[in-house]
Each structure stands twice: as C-alpha cells, then as structure tokens.
Amino acid sequence: MINVIGLGYIGLPTALMMAAHGIEVVGTDHNEELIRTLSGGHTTFEENGLEELFQTAVERGIRFTAQYQATDAYIVSVPTPYDKFSKKVDAAYVVAAVKEVLQVAVQGAVIVIESTISPGTINKYIRPLLAEKDIHLAHAPERIIPGNMLYELIHNNRTIGVDDREIGEKVKKYYASFCQGEIVVTDICTAEMTKVVENTYRAVNIAFANELAKICRHDDMDVYEIIRICNMHPRVNILQPGPGVGGHCISVDPWFLVGDYPSLAKVIDESMKTNDSMPDFVLNRIYEIMKENHMTDISRVGIYGLTYKENVDDLRESPTLQMLESMERHLCGNKVKVYDPFVTDEVVENQYHDLGAFLQEADLVVIMVKHDEIRKNTDRLRGKIVLDCHNVCTLDGVYHL
Numbered sequence: 001m002i003n004v005i006g007l008g009y010i011g012l013p014t015a016l017m018m019a020a021h022g023i024e025v026v027g028t029d030h031n032e033e034l035i036r037t038l039s040g041g042h043t044t045f046e047e048n049g050l051e052e053l054f055q056t057a058v059e060r061g062i063r064f065t066a067q068y069q070a071t072d073a074y075i076v077s078v079p080t081p082y083d084k085f086s087k088k089v090d091a092a093y094v095v096a097a098v099k100e101v102l103q104v105a106v107q108g109a110v111i112v113i114e115s116t117i118s119p120g121t122i123n124k125y126i127r128p129l130l131a132e133k134d135i136h137l138a139h140a141p142e143r144i145i146p147g148n149m150l151y152e153l154i155h156n157n158r159t160i161g162v163d164d165r166e167i168g169e170k171v172k173k174y175y176a177s178f179c180q181g182e183i184v185v186t187d188i189c190t191a192e193m194t195k196v197v198e199n200t201y202r203a204v205n206i207a208f209a210n211e212l213a214k215i216c217r218h219d220d221m222d223v224y225e226i227i228r229i230c231n232m233h234p235r236v237n238i239l240q241p242g243p244g245v246g247g248h249c250i251s252v253d254p255w256f257l258v259g260d261y262p263s264l265a266k267v268i269d270e271s272m273k274t275n276d277s278m279p280d281f282v283l284n285r286i287y288e289i290m291k292e293n294h295m296t297d298i299s300r301v302g303i304y305g306l307t308y309k310e311n312v313d314d315l316r317e318s319p320t321l322q323m324l325e326s327m328e329r330h331l332c333g334n335k336v337k338v339y340d341p342f343v344t345d346e347v348v349e350n351q352y353h354d355l356g357a358f359l360q361e362a363d364l365v366v367i368m369v370k371h372d373e374i375r376k377n378t379d380r381l382r383g384k385i386v387l388d389c390h391n392v393c394t395l396d397g398v399y400h401l
C-alpha cells in the first residue's frame with residue numbers, strides 16, 4: 001500500500017492515478033475539511049479529466065484520511081514555499097510530514113519526496129531525521145503542467161533520485177504503473193537540481209521575452225512579430241512576453257538557486273526581477289493609455305483574468321492580484337472592475353461573474369489572462385479601448401505590452 005501525504009494539486013492526481021492503475025492507495029492530508037470533501041465524493045479543484053479519474057480511483061478503493069498509515073511506501077507532496085527574505089526553500093512542511101511518517105513507517109520503508117526542493121535539501125533537512133532507522137529516501141519531482149496534468153502524468157518522462165539502484169527499481173515500478181514516459185534513475189541531489197533547473201530555464205526564457213517586450217515598447221517595435229521571425233531560426237526558441245509570471249513553480253523555484261548561490265546565480269536573479277516587474281509595467285501601460293485617450297475615471301477600467309494563467313482556476317502568485325495590490329497602494333483603494341470566468345468566489349473588490357455585465361462597465365479592457373473564453377469573444381471588445389497583454393486580440397487599434 002502507498003500512503004500519499006498531501007492531497008493538493010500534485011498529490012491528489014498522483015494518488016488517483018496510482019489507485020486507478022491497481023495500486024492500493026490511501027491519501028492523507030491534515031486538512032480535515034479537504035478529507036471530508038474527498039470522502040464525500042467531490043474533487044477539490046478544476047482540472048481536465050480529474051472528475052472521471054476520481055470516480056475510477058474511488059471504484060478501485062482509494063481512501064482519504066487525516067491519519068498517517070503504517071506501510072512500506074510513502075509519497076510526500078506537500079508545499080515548499082520560499083522564504084521571501086532569504087529566497088531559500090522553506091522545507092518545514094516536508095520535514096513535518098517526514099517526522100509523522102517516521103512514527104508509523106515499517107522497517108525498510110521508502111519515503112519518496114515529490115515536493116520541489118532545492119539541491120541538498122534532503123541531505124540537509126530530511127536525512128538527519130532518519131537517525132539509525134532502516135528507512136530509504138527517494139526524490140521523484142513532479143513535472144506536470146496545470147491544465148494538462150493528467151495527460152502529462154501519463155506521458156512525461158520522469159526522474160527518480162535514490163541512494164541505491166534496488167530502491168530505484170522499487171520506486172520506478174510504482175510510477176511505471178501509469179507513466180508511459182522514460183523513467184530515469186539517478187542520485188538524489190541530481191534529481192533535486194534537475195527539477196529546479198527545468199523551471200529556471202523557463203523563467204529565464206520568459207524573462208528574456210519580457211525584456212524584449214520592454215525594449216520594443218521603448219522604440220515602438222512589434223515584439224511578437226520579432227519573436228515569431230526569430231523562432232523560425234532552427235536553433236532559437238523564445239517564449240512569449242506576458243503581464244508577469246505566476247503559479248507556484250516558475251515564479252518560486254528559481255529563487256531557491258538565488259537564495260543558495262547569491263554570488264553565482266546572477267542571470268537567474270535578474271531574470272526573476274524582470275518577471276516580477278511585469279505587473280507594474282502593465283499598470284504603467286494602463287496609465288499611459290488612459291492619458292492618451294483622455295480617460296480619467298479608473299472605475300471604467302476592466303481587468304480580464306485573475307488566475308495565474310489561462311484555463312485554470314489557480315490564483316497562486318497571480319500577476320493580476322499583484323497588479324491590483326500595487327494599484328491599491330498607488331490609488332488608495334482600487335476601483336477597477338475585475339472578471340474571471342474561472343473564479344466564482346469573491347476574491348477582490350468590484351468582481352463580476354458575467355462577461356456581458358463586466359464589459360458593459362468597462363471602456364478600457366485589459367487582457368491579463370488568455371482564457372479560451374476571451375479568445376473566442378474578441379469581437380465583443382469592438383468599440384472598447386483594449387490593452388492586450390497576450391497578443392490574442394486581432395481588432396484594429398489594440399494596445400500591447
């Protein structure tokens with residue numbers, strides 16, 4: 001039996017996937033309300049195909065509880081925030097989970113850490129907890145992308161870091177029950193580093209695109225056309241500029257390297273600062289465009305999109321929320337209108353829950369997130385002033401980053 005600890009965005013789909021593929025799984029989370037929801041037959045967030053997978057896993061006997069189970073295999077996928085001041089990984093949740101596991105684990109058990117951690121975290125914070133106990137450690141960092149999680153769980157290649165190959169083979173078998181990609185077995189520190197490097201590579205590439213957007217804005221060049229043409233070169237692949245980088249991975253993990261290697265991680269440090277500057281860059285664009293159009297009433301500005309990226313309901317590190325915070329500081333109370341089709345809860349002031357009603361109240365619409373809804377409805381923006389931060393609107397006169 002595998003006990004999956006932490007039933008959030010990664011732990012839940014992983015637990016369901018294993019259960020659906022014939023492994024006996026118990027999911028544990030200290031959040032009693034979450035356990036009640038799952039045990040009551042409901043999923044806890046929106047994701048393509050999650051509902052169906054949940055039903056299959058339930059039929060195959062998955063159980064949810066707040067208790068840690070006595071068994072020989074654990075997967076720990078609890079959050080690993082970073083300390084905003086030191087930029088270092090905060091391993092407190094992983095440490096707490098492993099301590100609980102150690103109280104119940106049987107001799108020879110393996111604890112697989114899935115949470116993203118900086119290189120050296122297992123040796124520094126987790127291994128000392130084992131003392132003389134006969135318990136094995138592994139690191140199998142997740143790689144799935146919100147919005148396409150279930151497909152990627154099955155099809156992505158994976159990395160497993162272990163101390164010895166025999167344990168590597170045991171852990172590999174669990175993942176091979178559903179994963180059709182190649183599963184590479186390596187040492188623990190290499191596995192830790194690869195995960196952080198993958199997200200850092202993407203963060204630096206996005207920062208480069210964002211910097212190009214700023215340069216192009218300065219001299220009125222079309223950054224999208226420039227990137228499109230450059231990417232026709234066989235060895236160039238620049239990502240897209242945007243209103244900022246959110247989510248719990250690309251906006252967080254690269255800081256671990258800056259925190260641990262401050263005098264070495266220079267490009268990474270600058271890249272993260274560039275990405276973090278984007279919400280304010282958008283805010284300045286809004287003020288510029290209002291001025292150009294003789295608009296004085298900020299309450300006629302409509303912000304489209306609250307989530308950190310398109311077609312998900314995840315608000316973590318959302319660029320829109322960062323921009324609204326900044327706006328509030330500047331304006332002493334934000335009065336813009338806000339709408340997101342994926343956010344049904346009331347999370348900010350002046351939030352709308354209907355696209356038509358939202359558009360009626362806005363003369364300047366800012367596209368912060370390229371949800372499919374707005375891509376399909378750009379004709380409804382006719383007659384409005386539009387600041388399109390994702391280059392999805394083809395109407396004449398649209399403003400860009």
Ligand code: SAJ
Nearest residue numbers: 143144145198199202239240242245246247249250308309
């Ligand atoms: N973004 C841009 N320009 C782009 C692409 C993305 O500005 O060209 C922005 C998005 O709008 C979003 C942010 O970056 O705000 C991050 O989105 P994302 O789709 O790039 O990535 P995540 O955070 O959803 O998922 C990433 C993935 N990592 C890589 O692609 C290397 C995923 O595979 C990881 O599993 C995940 O991080 C994680 O958990 O580490």
